[in-house]
Amino acid sequence: MTYWLFKTEPGCFSFDDLKNRPGMTEHWDGVRNFQARNFLRDAIKVGDLVLFYHSNIAIPTVVGIAEVVRGGYPDFTALDPGSDHFDPKSSPDHPIWYMVDVRYREPLLRPVTLEQIKGNPLLDEMPLVRRSRLSIQPVTPEQWQIIMTMGGMPDR
Template sequence: MAKQYWLFKAEPHIYGIDHLAAAPDKIGRWDGIRNYQARNFLRDQVKLGDEVFIYHSSCKNVGIVGTAKIIKTAYPDPTQFDPESDYYDPKSNRENPRWVSVDIQLTKIFTRLIPLAELKSHPALENMVLIKQSRLSTQPVSAQEWSTIHSLLK
């Protein structure tokens, strides 16, 4: 199967690119996803080696800040079982967990943030899921969109 591309949204005060950069081997668990469509992407479509844009949201400077790659595919998100976690789900159980996590490894921190306004203004990105369905935390990115966004850094 061909490599796929994704955009993962993060709130940088909770877990952003700086947290990932500071982690051992720049590896982190992408967890806490509590949207069924985003969960289905993580569970059913995200594959080993896929590439990911890291997007900071719910902050002063919203936009794409870097890239990562998938190094471990979907497995039960441990936060759903932890009553102390903000992501605890009392309706989930270990025999049939509702939520999944993936592990990612940081590959690049961009020299500049690519703001949402810039992405919205680019004609080649007008059909991007980020533009059409902005609240989705895990979303596909086409190969053409991936390339276009990288060209904005030059």
């Protein structure tokens, strides 16, 4: 199993939105960064766990845990001219962008803020601290456990 952090703006798609989807499952679409795309396409696998992170708000925060239930496949929103994520360079024969499906697992007992993460020297090497702009980021098992403990869930 591998661990990840997925960033989303809660005004566009929140952890509660995921919880309220049928089956508490949704595709993670619209990623338009090549490094993040490569993670979605090549590295993220079924069973991987995800820190669900609300970004671009007053207090950016890890709010919950999701699980990958379908590995990388072409992002169909790139093919839809009516989509905000349309990319005319992408085609069914040569997809550029990829997505995965995630399922809601559970909220953290105590949400963990970016300020708390940055304040923990054991998390200095997290991409969220070092290169926070990337929307899909790997998380080491040690970093995962530290955040679980900070979130009141040391046994996850």
